[in-house]
Amino acid sequence: MERLLDKITSPKIVHDLNLQELRILASEIRELILSTVANNGGHLAPSLGTVELTLALYSVFDFDNDKLVWDVGHQAYTHKILTGRKDTFHTLRTKGGLTGFPKRSESKYDAFGVGHSSTSISAALGILIASELEHKNNHVIAVIGDGALTGGEAFEALNHAGQLKKNLIVILNDNEMSIDKNVGALSEYLSQIRLAPQYRRAKKDFEDFVRKIPIANIGDKILSTANSIRYGLKSAIVPSAIFESLGFTYLGPVDGHDIKAMQDILIGVKDFEVPVLIHVHTTKGKGYKPAEDSPESFTVSASLISSPAKL
Numbered sequence: 001m002e003r004l005l006d007k008i009t010s011p012k013i014v015h016d017l018n019l020q021e022l023r024i025l026a027s028e029i030r031e032l033i034l035s036t037v038a039n040n041g042g043h044l045a046p047s048l049g050t051v052e053l054t055l056a057l058y059s060v061f062d063f064d065n066d067k068l069v070w071d072v073g074h075q076a077y078t079h080k081i082l083t084g085r086k087d088t089f090h091t092l093r094t095k096g097g098l099t100g101f102p103k104r105s106e107s108k109y110d111a112f113g114v115g116h117s118s119t120s121i122s123a124a125l126g127i128l129i130a131s132e133l134e135h136k137n138n139h140v141i142a143v144i145g146d147g148a149l150t151g152g153e154a155f156e157a158l159n160h161a162g163q164l165k166k167n168l169i170v171i172l173n174d175n176e177m178s179i180d181k182n183v184g185a186l187s188e189y190l191s192q193i194r195l196a197p198q199y200r201r202a203k204k205d206f207e208d209f210v211r212k213i214p215i216a217n218i219g220d221k222i223l224s225t226a227n228s229i230r231y232g233l234k235s236a237i238v239p240s241a242i243f244e245s246l247g248f249t250y251l252g253p254v255d256g257h258d259i260k261a262m263q264d265i266l267i268g269v270k271d272f273e274v275p276v277l278i279h280v281h282t283t284k285g286k287g288y289k290p291a292e293d294s295p296e297s298f299t300v301s302a303s304l305i306s307s308p309a310k311l
C-alpha cells in the first residue's frame with residue numbers, strides 16, 4: 001500500500017493534507033525515523049518529540065519563502081524528511097550521506113547550519129532583518145528547546161528582538177529536558193507557566209462554587225476577598241512575565257502533539273507586528289516508549305541495533 005509519505009515530493013504538498021492525513025503522516029515519519037536510527041544511530045528522542053510541531057509548521061508556512069531556523073539541530077529529522085530528503089534519509093550520518101543536523105549546503109530549506117546550541121533566535125533575527133532590507137515579505141521562525149534557551153546568546157537575541165518590534169516568531173519547544181532533566185531558575189519558571197492553565201481552571205471552579213452560595217451577596221463578598229488573594233497568587237504564576245517584559249507577545253502553553261491547536265496559533269501570529277513567543281509543550285521521545293521513559297539515553301547519538309525488538 002502506498003504511504004502518504006511517498007506523496008511528499010515537495011514540502012508544499014503538506015499544505016493540502018487534512019488533519020487526519022497529517023496524523024497518519026506523523027506516524028509514517030516516526031516509523032522512518034525509528035528504522036533509520038536503528039541502523040545508523042542518531043538523536044532519536046529530540047526528533048520524535050518534534051514530528052507534529054514540524055508538520056504544523058509546514059502546513060501553515062511556505063518554506064520556499066519563509067525561513068525556519070532550528071536550534072542545535074538534532075530535532076530536525078522530520079524537517080529533513082519533508083524537504084526532499086525522505087528517499088536518502090537511510091543515509092543519515094553515514095559517509096557521503098545526510099548529516100545529522102541542518103546544513104546549508106545540503107538543502108535550501110536548511111536556513112542556518114547548526115550543532116552549537118542557543119544560536120537560533122539570533123540567526124533568525126539576522127535573517128529577518130536581511131529579508132526586510134531586501135524588501136522580502138517573508139516569515140522567520142526560530143525553534144528553540146528549553147535547554148538551549150538557557151544559553152546566553154539566546155537571551156542576547158531576545159533582548160535585541162524585543163527592541164526591534166518585528167514579527168519574529170520564536171517557538172519554545174519545552175520538553176522539560178536538556179540532555180538530561182533541565183535544571184535552573186528558568187526551568188523552574190517554565191514549569192510554573194505549565195501549571196498556569198490548571199491554576200486558571202481551579203480559579204473558575206472556585207468562582208462557580210462561591211457564586212452558588214445561597215445567602216444574598218455573601219458569595220460576591222467572598223469573591224472580592226478571594227480576588228485580592230488571587231492577584232498575589234497570579235503575580236507568582238503569571239505566565240508571560242519574563243517574555244512580555246522583553247517585548248514579546250507570549251502565547252501558550254500549547255500541546256505540541258496537537259497539530260490543530262498549533263495550526264490555530266501559527267495562523268493567528270502570522271501577521272503580528274511584534275515578536276511572539278509560542279510556548280509548545282512536547283514529550284521527548286514521543287511515540288517510542290523506551291525513549292519516552294528514558295529520553296536522556298536517546299538524546300545523545302544512540303543506536304537501537306542492540307534493542308531492535310523494541311521497534
Ligand SMILES: Cc1ncc(C[n+]2csc(CCOP(=O)(O)OP(=O)(O)O)c2C)c(N)n1
Pocket residue numbers: 046072074075115116117118144145146147148149173175177178179284299
Ligand atoms: C554550545 C553547546 N553546548 C552544548 C551542546 C550539547 N547539547 C546538545 S543537545 C543539548 C541539549 C539541548 O536541550 P534542548 O534545547 O532542550 O533540546 P532537546 O534535546 O530537549 O530537544 C546540549 C546541551 C551543544 N550542542 N552546544
